[in-house]
Amino acid sequence: MITAVRMPESAEAAAEAAARGGRVMAGGTVVMAEVNTGPVADTELISLRHAGLSGITVNEGVARVGATTTFAELRSGLGFLSEAIRTLASPTIRNLATVGGNLFVPQPYGDFAVCLLALDATVEIAEGQETPIAEWNRRPGEIVTAVRFAVPREGTWFYHKAMRRKLNSAAIVTVAAVVDRDTVRVALGGVAPGPVRSPAAERVLRGQELTRDVLDAAGEAALADIDPRDDAYASAWYRRRVLPVHVRRAFQNEEA
Amino acid sequence: MAKLKGRGYASVNYPTGMNLGGDPSQALIHSTTTGTFVVSLSSVDLGQGLKTVVAQCAAEVLGLPFENILIDTADTDTGPHCMGTFASRGTHRVGNAVIMAAAEAREVMLAVAADELEVDPGDLETDGTGFIAVKGAEEKRIHITDLALAAHFKHGRTISGRGIFLKEQSTVVPETGEMDPDSCQAHACTVAVVEVDDETGVVEVLEMHNAYEIGRALNPAMVTQQVEGGAWMGMSHALFEATEPYYPARDHGPADFTEYLMPGPADIARQYSVILERPADNGPFGAKGIGEMTANAPIPAIANAIFDACGVRVETMPFTPERVLRDLDALKGTT
Amino acid sequence: MPSSVVNLTVNGREQEFLARPAESLLTSLRDRLGLMAAKRGCAQGSCGTCTVLVDDKPVMSCLVAVETIEAAEVRTLEGVADGERLDEVQQAFLDGFATQCGFCTAGMIMTAEALLAENPDPTHDEVVEAISGNVCRCTGYRAIVAAILDAAGRRK
Structure with missing residues (x-):
């Protein structure tokens, strides 16, 4: 008290x-x-x-x-x-x-x-x-x-958050990244007890043009760096299943 | 990756009121000395608008402006009995009781006016603005405020009325199984248009088209609100809500409104609602109940729309992205 | 445990009252000052029915330890109408049937007041984002969004 x-x-x-x-x-x-x-x-x-x-x-x-x-x-x-x-x-x-x-x-x-x-x-x-x-x-x-x-240079900051609702909801998967020539940092939320970097995704992206194939590969690679849990929003299975999709969408700037 | 669009529909019919041991409600109405008509009820308005609707019924029967009616639902200790506001019974039972009470009050009102104007009660009409006037001779009239004062202080009359509506208990005919458990049935159909994201299993409801046959829309704006609010609840139940998200395991039950998922204002569907009227012969001005049914049809409509969009048959609510995605994987043979 | 004296300006009037340690602004408004419009829907900041304005910003009053906002200006629904005259937001809610049970209404209106003070001509999406912290169980939100846009129009 x-x-x-x-x-x-x-x-x-x-x-x-x-x-x-x-x-x-x-x-x-x-x-x-x-x-x-x-x-x-x-x-x-x-x-x-x-x-x-x-x-x-x-x-x-x-x-x-x-x-x-x-x-x-x-x-x-x-x-x-x-x-x-x-x-x-x-x-x-x-x-x-x-x-x-x-x-x-x-x-x-x-x-x-x-x-x-x-x-x-x-x-x-x-x-x-x-x-x-x-x-x-x-x-x-x-x-x-x-x-x-x-402060990242314009065009080098990427962010995407997948939620159960369009606004005001917790992360299923959050992707935050800086990709600026040789600087590649990809951080993930919702897929481990704390925020994590994905060195595996970063290795795929470094020095590459962000084509569909490269982004798909980065998304798949990121699976190695996560430790997702179940909660009221989504299960570990689901988070693992959709992580590659959301990694890709973070860089595509399209309406997820 | 694709956003797959689909359309599905479902229809429902829904009873008005209960059977139990009979289903009654009472109402009392009396005029104050200045012509406000107080309708005393034990019925509860939760926000569905019962007070508004029964005030409309009273005003319509009395022939007075809506502003002359005061609904008093204050005290279930002392008020006339009501079974309660549930079972989609409120408008129907309480509306009918109020109409009966208002009819009696109107008779007294006209009788006193007849004495005041020295005519026969049958020669009088109400003009809806507060005057009681002689038919064909509108200048010979009296305003309800003056009439109420005269009734109380000059004539010693109470302008008041009593009402009750009882749906009598219906017992089953043992040989045939026939019975009459509800007063009437309302009907509805919802067509849902959805979009399924085949990479994430996320279902978005784009549109809901609702048609409701409810006997008589006593207040069309409120009926529309009930339909839309109920459709939102249906969509919420279909896609979001769960107290046991890992049923039968009890893990991760929501602890607040953040974890208890409901669609927010950014998640709502465009709605188009149509009201149809086939008056019920036992409803207040023909009205049927519309309380509970509005959450029903949207749920299977959404399920059917999901099937139309992507071939997945969802059978357990809520139709979470995980359930849809697992079923999509199974359809593609990629489980 | 000892209470503290707290001073706030509430709806333009200076108020002084005793508050228990870690008492929320919501509790102070309802239990000390008799201002019941702000509702205690969850006390966890996840429903928005407690929304009031603190120094012109809409906040969840259940999450504000009132001792920490000494001397702040607080506005609640009780301070919106001018005597009997409803303001444009209140009137638009009534005219648009944007309230049913009314439990979310005080929070919705205060959120709308803050929005329109900062952004007098909001888009549909801006209204939606502004009310994204206010839960409504009855209306399905459409009439509320429409009422707020209507009120913005009336103010022009």
Whole structure:
């Protein structure tokens, strides 16, 4: 049962509060749902709403996005992410849900974490350290303060999310990719306990024109890198069965 | 990869009301001193619009504007009895009871007006705007507000009425099996147009065409809404909803409205609805019930459309992309 | 456990009340301030019946810990009509039969108000996306989308 809500007003204060214990809450879209439907083990919430952790800056092609930046703010701030953000939950959630918070939600939610993996983002934590997201493991008491990534050149960013509904639904399969000459990063969501890269698909795509045959081969290859589970949206069987289709469609820019 | 289009239809007939030990509802109506007619009911309006429809019935019988009617469904402790709003019985039973009550109230209303205007009640008519006037001599008239005041304070009369509709219990004729369990039956047909994505098994309902024969559409806009809302529910049940997605295993039962899948506003079909009327001789102005049936026909219509599109016979709801895809694989021999 | 004093401007009026730790804005509106239009459909942020405006943004009020929005401006359905005069969105919902049981209606209208304030001439698809977080069980959504487009037209 929650007996206090702390509201630290700086990154340092937030880190101190988190180190002392308590559940960190950014947008509240996960934590408040649990608190409302209780019981919860925590007695304290640490709200990051006033810790000064929101905001987007772009310097020489590198974006730094504060951890409590909401998805609504991000969508207006970084246009290339607009279509991807449109697939995340609904507007009334996006006005609250944060970039940082999305790093902590389990698959098949957390599509933005999939995007960050494809963008090879770094995660900045309160102590001023940055870690590449693929190597980052969250530790209790740690506050993510920002993420940083190079903004992809136009025409090199690809994103496709297959859902049971056209809007506001969790991932059956999410594909996020950057393909820019020799840089090929393909990240997948909905098909493993966390977001995963697909080195196998990347090997197929590297240096190749994105023809139908190449995309089909990449999709088939990606099967080697997944570990799908059953959930209320789709089974592991189904996710495995349609993964190659959605990998291909991510690069085809056609109405799936 | 192909999007395969298909069309299918299904039809349904649906009974109005219940048999049980008889199926009654009562209504009481009384005029306030300023000519508002309060209809007292225990019937519940859940949003289906019962209050609107019975107010229309009362206004029609009384010959007064809709705005003069006040429906009071406040208290099942004290109100006149109603079996409830279910079994598609509301419009039919309660409508009939209200008509009966309003007819009695109208008689009293005209009798008092006759006294006021010093004519015979048979010489009077209502003009629908609130006046009771002498036929052929409209300038000799009285407004219901003045009439109600006069009734209460001058004549000592209550302008009120009582109504009940009972569908009597029907028992089976043992020799033949004949019985009369429902008052009337409404009929409907839905044609569904779907598109099946043969690479993912995803079914999209593009169109639903609905024809409903419901005796009398007392409120055509509300009937259309019932048809469309019900068709949405049918589509939802056909393609999305499950409390046990891995039945008979109980795993992954939905824990919130995110996991409990229902089509959202981006997933709806274009609908075209037609209302047909074959008045029922025992319905209020001929109306039949349309409450529950609207979710029924769309489901098999969608199933038939899927078969038309891609040859897959779905038999278990919901017709998930996985079920369709497994059946497509089996058809192609690629299981 | 100790309650906190919270100050909000709600429908243009300053309100001060006590809130329990981690109490949601929805609970504060309904149980402290008697504003019952916002509904508690799921308390999990998955139905949208609790949608209100916080600093002009439509949010799920069940997901907002009210202590964290001290001094915010909140608008609910109760603040939409001008006395007895319904605004264009409310009137369009009535005229278009876009409400049946009414449970989603308050959330739908607040979502629509926010949309039209930011985008006075939305396309059909923009309306659909705006209400994609509001669940309706009765209408099948068509009449709601039509009512919001109708209201936009009336405002022009």
